[in-house]
Amino acid sequence: MSTIIIGGAGFIGSKLTRHFLQRGNNVLVIDNLCRGRREYIESLPGQERLTFVHADASDTQAVLKICAQYHARFPVDAVWHLAANSDIPAGIADASVDLRDTFMTTYAVLEAMKTLGLKKLIFASSSAVYGDHGPDVLLREDTGPLLPISNYGAMKLASEALISAAAESWLEHSWIFRFPNVVGVPATHGVILDFIRKLKVTPGKLDVLGNGTQQKAYLHADELVEAMLFLADKDSGKCNLYNIGPDDAGCRVADIATTVVERVSPGAQILFGTEGRGWVGDVPKFRYSVDKAAALGWKPRFSSLQAVRRAVDEIALQEGILL
Secondary structure, eight states, X not given: OEEEEETTTSTTHHHHHHHHHXXXXXXXXEEOOSSOOGGGTTTSSOGGGEEEEEOOTTOHHHHHHHHHHHHHHSOEEEEEEOOOOOXXXXXXXXXXXXXXXXXXXXXXXXXXXXXXXXXXXXXXXEGGGGBOOOTTSEEOTTOOOOBOSSHHHHHHHHHHHHHHHHHHHTOOEEEXXXXXXXXXXXXXXXHHHHHHHHHHHOTTEEEESSOSOOEEOEEEHHHHHHHHHHHHHHOOOSEEEEEOOOSSOOEEHXXXXXXXXXXXXXXXXXXXXXXXXXXXXXOOBOEEOOHHHHHHTOOOSSOHHHHHHHHHHHHHHHTTOOO
């Protein structure tokens, strides 16, 4: 059995790559290394079953050629698509970034799968597809209308629509997983990494975008991978849609800043901004329902704050800080 992971050298993709190699699968990783790194996967056990190709996953012809050559040698069971632009402000500044890296990667992957007769796709989507419904609305899989406020969210939603259309005509099984904020290592971006790197430069103070009241759900990457694998195994419908996240109201940016300061630079002054959101396109507060996943038997072990605390220690170590 073999697996294709688009974006498999990234933060979450490298964890999936590890899982499938440990399970004995042959794995093809396609990654443009914009956020991913070769070192995240090159030391994993089972290198003899790993094929890595540095390529642009939005290049339809390139993806088809790479997948066709691999599929001829190692028949593919499923494709996991995790490639996307994860820098929301960059996508706000230049819409072509998300068009290329978030939507066109989905288009290219689906075109290759259709041509090759591959029938199973697992897609990493985002809570950003919901838009800003405010803190009082519990976001369920059927919450609407879906009105994203970032180009990232818009292109994730467009990707979901493309997958849904494919499921109507040729795609036999698809899973769309909507992620909350995911933390852990290897960290490539995110608020915890940003705070730690700021404190390395100015240990006496920490500047925070926004007033710290932003409150969101945070999930540890290890739990996210476990959830995706569990749900993909338990639900084999044509088009399966799930929120994945913690079973709580989330934690505030102020709590994250305090945790990072306590662990990395005790006594540092935290300087908050005045706005209620961090940047244009940022959803400042949302509540996430994971009841549908729980009904199948999956529940997270960590709360949002517990996931953040664990990730702070992991990322500090990654950045060379001994706690």
